[in-house]
Amino acid sequence: MSAIKVEGVSKVFAGAGGQSMLALSDVSLDIADGEFVVLLGPSGCGKTTLLRIIGQLESPTVGRVRLDHGDRPERADRPLGFVFQEATLMPWRTTGANVALPLEMAGMGRRERTEKVREMLTLVGLPEAENKLPHQLSGGMRQRVSIARALAHDPQVLLMDEPFGALDAQTRDMMNVELQRIWLENRKTVVFVTHSVSEAVFLADRIVMLGTKPGHIHSITEVTLPRPRTIDMTESAEFRHLTAELRRQIGEVQDTEARPAVSA
Ligand SMILES: Nc1ncnc2c1ncn2[C@@H]1O[C@H](COP(=O)(O)OP(=O)(O)O)[C@@H](O)[C@H]1O
Ligand SMILES: [Mg+2]
CATH class of the missing domain: 3.40.50.300 (P-loop containing nucleotide triphosphate hydrolases)
Structure with a gap:
């Protein structure tokens, strides 16, 4: 198909x-x-x-x-989920809050959101980064967070530029x-x-x-x-x-x- x-x-x-x-x-x-x-x-x-x-x-x-x-x-x-060359994370939001953003916008409840954020950060190998700010992460870590964010709402298709x-x-x-x-x-x-x-x-x-x-x-x-x-x-x-x-x-x-x- x-x-x-x-x-x-x-x-x-x-x-x-x-x-x-x-x-x-x-x-x-x-x-x-x-x-x-x-x-x-x-x-x-x-x-x-x-x-x-x-x-x-x-x-x-x-x-x-x-x-x-x-x-x-x-x-x-x-x-659809998007990941671009620059991580485009919101600098004032923690890693966890960045990953949670699309879920918040989709109206997902707080508890479910927290669970999903942890699952996604674990998937990309950054379970300990939840409370860190983007500037505290390396470039590679920031891109992992972008991937976690893109996958959080379970898109069918992931588009990466x-x-x-x-x-x-x-x-x-x-x-x-x-x-x-x-x-x-x-x-x-x-x-x-x-x-x-x-x-x-x-x-x-x-x-x-x-x-x-x-x-x-x-x-x-x-x-x-x-x-x-x-x-x-x-x-x-x-x-x-x-x-x-x-x-x-x-x-x-x-x-x-x-x-x-x-x-x-
Ligand atoms: N918004 C736009 N307005 C005018 N020309 C554009 C625009 N976006 C891309 N182009 C032109 O279209 C061509 C293809 O661009 P692009 O898709 O960015 O190529 P690539 O990603 O392979 O480098 C280029 O010549 C670029 O200058
Ligand atoms: Mg290009």
Whole structure:
């Protein structure tokens, strides 16, 4: 069953000076329930735009996105969770109160909320951080809190836009391992944006490579490496083979971009 159907989506932005700009051209994609899909591609290829369209933060100019609630219509009112590059936690609220916010807004009672917050902080490996303020946490810990907050209202789909892009390489590796563990525990459908090839291969069931000018699907690669994947596996022949192939493809789509425009 597909959780997300992107059907013939194009997006035109009104650019400076009234010129319009085609950011995405005819993108179609089916994402299965519980699948981990990574959108990969060079900067400016439309990854964020596509994610925002899937998340209904932006409307497509042409085409549509369908979120299939399948046999779980009770989820229709809480289908999405978002995690962005910056943690966007409220600095004056404790970690626990940040995670509780969407639950408060959904009208969940205090006792149930407290229980849920603890469950989520435990899930992301931060049970002791409940009463801390965001500035008392490291960047990686703040992103874990963002993930806890995004998962608190039990979304069907988790949308992540370069969530570990601001972290140092070592913390990022650790967060990738953690995210995989969390995903294996609760099997949300995840759409994850990155421009890191190794992050994509480490996390994905399927990698959707976007090309530029205009943004389009260049290729789709299935990653069949067994799970749980470990950092050691990034040294394996299969991992290296996949990353090499995807880097070659990024070179291709970047070459296209670098080529001077043909004048009419
Ligand atoms: N709100 C907007 N208005 C105008 N142009 C935009 C807007 N958002 C994105 N773009 C343009 O659309 C293209 C794709 O952007 P984006 O989706 O952010 O790419 P990526 O996330 O892959 O780096 C870029 O050329 C960007 O400048
Ligand atoms: Mg982006």
